[in-house]
Amino acid sequence: MENVVDDRESEILYNKEKWIGTINSLMERNGWGIKDLSEKSGIPYDSIKKLMSGKINNPTCYTLFKISQSLGCSLDYLIDRDSIYGIAVPKLPNRAFSLIKEIANFEIYLQEQSHLSGTDFAPILIPCGEMYDGMIYNSISIESIDISAYDHSLRDIIMCGIKIIGDKLSPTYVDGDILLIAKDRFPVNNEIGIFLIGHNMYIRKYVMGDSITLKSFDYQTEPIIINDIDDIHFFGRIVTVIRK
Known part of the structure; x- marks a missing residue:
């Protein structure tokens, strides 16, 4: 059982290190710090800081989408679409990407509503x-x-x-x-x-x-x-x- 938990934790760590590394690389290219990324993406400073320090294991699609927009890259590039959360893309049916897109769009809608209402x-x-x-x-x-x-x-x-x-x-x-x-x-x-x-x-x-x-x-x-x-x-x- 411990091996299963260790494998899952290793998978989370692997994916987390990938997007943190990509974000850091693009921030360095733009000459940005965390404050700049927060202002450009519209994501709160504390959330960006937690994400980049590795305290958030599963950021929302909305957060990663807004970060990718501000950095001028696609969400696919940011999360490495060849492997989404440890699942090899070739194994996914086409409908899976439609579902991922719809979930991301719903998350964007919820985030916008949250921002407007302060909730x-x-x-x-x-x-x-x-x-x-x-x-x-x-x-x-x-x-x-x-x-x-x-x-x-x-x-x-x-x-x-x-x-x-x-x-x-x-x-x-x-x-x-x-x-x-x-x-x-x-x-x-x-x-x-x-x-x-x-x-x-x-x-x-x-x-x-x-x-x-x-x-x-x-x-x-x-x-x-x-x-x-x-x-x-x-x-x-x-x-x-x-x-x-």
């Missing part, structure tokens, strides 16, 4: 259909939510939210709950995460022992025993829940 919005994924244990996650719509009330340390790692539809996961999660998701690291023992196995999505507790187990909340549904970590895809860990 901080995050995208919320809404499944089209009731959620249950092992649901087929085949269609979504997207909304947004204001996360300004949270501390910067939490806001910096939030990737997105997922809205709970229906009461099949109650009493832990009820209809209308919004789970805020981070993918800053792999879950630790007894932490709740979102996992994809085949075509199904599971919101379960990650338990380490003699084997890895994904435990349900109701203790009646059979746990999933994972013999090979490569059999699951980790989508993110739940860092907090918004209940209205």
Whole structure:
């Protein structure tokens, strides 16, 4: 298990070093410092400083897009499109790039709304259909939510939210709950995460022992025993829940 975590951390570090190196090189070419990049890109000075110091593992598409614009290069060049977050581009279907573009455009829209209103919005994924244990996650719509009330340390790692539809996961999660998701690291023992196995999505507790187990909340549904970590895809860990 430690090797898996180490591999993921190495991948994050590798990608982070790539875009930091590229940004530094282009800043040096332009004779810019962090303050110049902040002013040209419209990204707050503190955010640029955190990014360049390696404190942010997963910057938003909007942040990288605005930086690439200000530096006069493409987003592809900045993140090295031959390898996007460790995934070889030739392995991606063409529709993946359309999805990436749409997500980036939505992030740009949210960032502009955040700037105009002085707030901080995050995208919320809404499944089209009731959620249950092992649901087929085949269609979504997207909304947004204001996360300004949270501390910067939490806001910096939030990737997105997922809205709970229906009461099949109650009493832990009820209809209308919004789970805020981070993918800053792999879950630790007894932490709740979102996992994809085949075509199904599971919101379960990650338990380490003699084997890895994904435990349900109701203790009646059979746990999933994972013999090979490569059999699951980790989508993110739940860092907090918004209940209205």
